[in-house]
Each structure stands twice: as structure tokens, then as C-alpha cells.
Amino acid sequence: MTIKDIGFVGTGAISEAMVRGMLAEPAYAKKVYLSPRNAATASRLKAEFDDVEVATGNQAVVDRCDIVVLAIRPQIAREVVSALVFRNGQSVISLVAATERQALLDWIDADVHLVQAIPLPFVSERRGITTIYPPDRGVAALFDTLGGTVQCASKKEYDLLAAASSLMSTYFGVMEITTAWLEENGLERSKAQAFLAPLFESLARRANNGLGIEFADLCGEFATKGGLNEQVLNDFRTKGGQTSLQDALDRVLARIEGRA
Numbered sequence: 001m002t003i004k005d006i007g008f009v010g011t012g013a014i015s016e017a018m019v020r021g022m023l024a025e026p027a028y029a030k031k032v033y034l035s036p037r038n039a040a041t042a043s044r045l046k047a048e049f050d051d052v053e054v055a056t057g058n059q060a061v062v063d064r065c066d067i068v069v070l071a072i073r074p075q076i077a078r079e080v081v082s083a084l085v086f087r088n089g090q091s092v093i094s095l096v097a098a099t100e101r102q103a104l105l106d107w108i109d110a111d112v113h114l115v116q117a118i119p120l121p122f123v124s125e126r127r128g129i130t131t132i133y134p135p136d137r138g139v140a141a142l143f144d145t146l147g148g149t150v151q152c153a154s155k156k157e158y159d160l161l162a163a164a165s166s167l168m169s170t171y172f173g174v175m176e177i178t179t180a181w182l183e184e185n186g187l188e189r190s191k192a193q194a195f196l197a198p199l200f201e202s203l204a205r206r207a208n209n210g211l212g213i214e215f216a217d218l219c220g221e222f223a224t225k226g227g228l229n230e231q232v233l234n235d236f237r238t239k240g241g242q243t244s245l246q247d248a249l250d251r252v253l254a255r256i257e258g259r260a
């Protein structure tokens with residue numbers, strides 16, 4: 001199934017990723033309207049895809065589309081959204097981080113159908129999991145095309161997964177810290193990278209093979225009793241690694257929930 005048209009207010013990194021995912025063959029959207037900012041990104045997408053139009057401004061995007069994606073930074077969201085006139089019944093998908101649903105509805109000031117979403121950059125390859133709140137069949141179908149959807153039943157669930165998504169850089173951080181350690185101990189950096197990237201890819205694939213295997217079971221499967229993997233996991237758990245990770249998640253959740 002495809003959608004007729006979809007418009008983006010804010011043409012930055014995540015809009016570009018979504019547009020690339022939606023317009024990959026077979027295309028999910030018949031027409032994509034972009035707001036003119038950022039001009040370089042908008043014109044690059046227009047040059048690449050026949051079904052992209054760059055609108056004259058944000059209001060033109062809202063006027064032309066039944067589904068409008070808000071993809072501007074939180075700092076300017078109030079100013080940008082309050083200036084727009086929405087239609088009752090319009091579908092609005094907000095990607096704006098750390099912004100309360102009620103605040104968005106107040107700024108929109110029309111009886112729209114609002115869903116909040118956190119797509120990840122991998123939507124460009126149709127391999128990005130997206131969290132949405134509240135559950136919505138149509139919006140879930142869109143993000144299923146882009147790699148998958150988790151439909152949150154409550155704001156708490158949505159905030160918790162937003163906190164979990166802040167681990168992306170740390171995933172690479174573990175690889176970088178290990179690479180630096182290998183280098184300090186005499187291994188060429190390029191060999192460390194050539195070893196670690198495929199190792200982590202295989203591990204992630206094992207965890208996501210569709211069988212729903214529990215992570216705790218994988219910990220056991222990859223740790224021989226008394227072996228090296230078990231030793232490192234035990235050190236991580238007992239010498240501060242686990243506490244640091246849990247504290248970091250607590251702190252980021254507090255920030256997402258406006259408590260810090």
C-alpha cells in the first residue's frame with residue numbers, strides 16, 4: 001500500500017533519511033513535499049527523486065498534504081509550529097524531541113490527529129526501528145515500510161525507549177575504547193577495526209534473528225563457564241560498568257521527562 005502525499009516541515013538529516021526510505025523502489029509515497037530549509041538538502045533530494053517537490057514555505061507544505069511531518073529542532077518548534085495553520089482532521093507526525101504532546105497540540109491549535117515518532121537514521125535503508133506514541137495503524141504501516149515500528153501504549157513506554165535510543169553512540173564508544181586499548185598494546189588500528197566491526201555486526205544479527213531469544217540467554221550462550229567472556233561480563237557487572245550504564249539511563253530518562 002502507498003500513501004498519496006506527505007510533507008516535511010524541516011528538511012534536515014532525519015527528513016532526508018525518511019524521504020530516501022519512502023522513495024526507494026517500490027516507493028511508499030506518491031509525492032513528497034519539502035519545506036525549503038535546508039535548501040541544499042531539499043534541492044539534492046529534488047534532483048534525485050522525480051516525486052519530490054520543494055514547496056515555497058512551511059505553510060505551503062501544510063496546505064498541500066494530508067500527512068505533515070514536523071522535523072525541526074525543539075528549540076524553534078514553538079515558533080515554527082505556532083505560525084502554521086493546520087486543518088481539522090489532518091494527520092501530523094511529530095519527530096521533535098523532548099517536546100510534550102500537549103504543547104504540540106496547543107501550538108497546532110486545530111483538531112489534528114497527532115502521533116509522535118522517533119525514527120532512527122537507518123530508515124533511509126528501510127532498516128530503522130521507529131518508536132511511535134500513541135499507537136496508530138496508518139503511521140505504524142509507514143514506519144513498518146522503513147524497517148519496523150514499536151507502538152507505545154503510554155508516554156512512559158515512549159520515554160523509556162527514547163532513553164534506550166541514546167545508547168547508539170556508546171555502542172560505537174565500546175568499539176572505539178577497545179580499538180584504542182588494542183592499539184596501545186601493539187595492534188595496528190586498522191586490524192582492530194577490521195576485526196571488531198564484523199564481530200559486533202554478527203552479534204547484533206544473532207540478537208535480532210527474529211526468534212525472540214532473550215539477551216540473558218545470549219549472555220549465557222556466549223560465556224563458557226570459567227571462560228574469558230564470562231570473566232569480562234562479571235568484571236563489567238561488578239566493577240562499575242553495570243552501575244554506570246544504569247545511572248546514565250536514569251539521568252537521560254530524567255532529562256527526557258523534564259526532571260533534570
Ligand SMILES: NC(=O)c1ccc[n+]([C@@H]2O[C@H](COP(=O)([O-])OP(=O)(O)OC[C@H]3O[C@@H](n4cnc5c(N)ncnc54)[C@H](OP(=O)(O)O)[C@@H]3O)[C@@H](O)[C@H]2O)c1
Nearest residue numbers: 010011012013014037038071072073074095096097118119
Ligand atoms: N537525526 C535523528 O536521528 C533524529 C531522530 C529522531 C528524531 N529527531 C528529531 O527530529 C528533529 C530534526 O532533527 P534533524 O536531526 O533532522 O535536525 P537537522 O538536521 O538540524 O534538521 C532541522 C532542519 O530544520 C530546518 N529549519 C530551521 N529553521 C526552520 C524553519 N523556521 N522552518 C523550517 N525548517 C527550518 C533546518 O534548516 P537550516 O539548516 O537551513 O537551518 C534543518 O534543515 C529534531 O527535533 C530531532 O530531535 C532526529
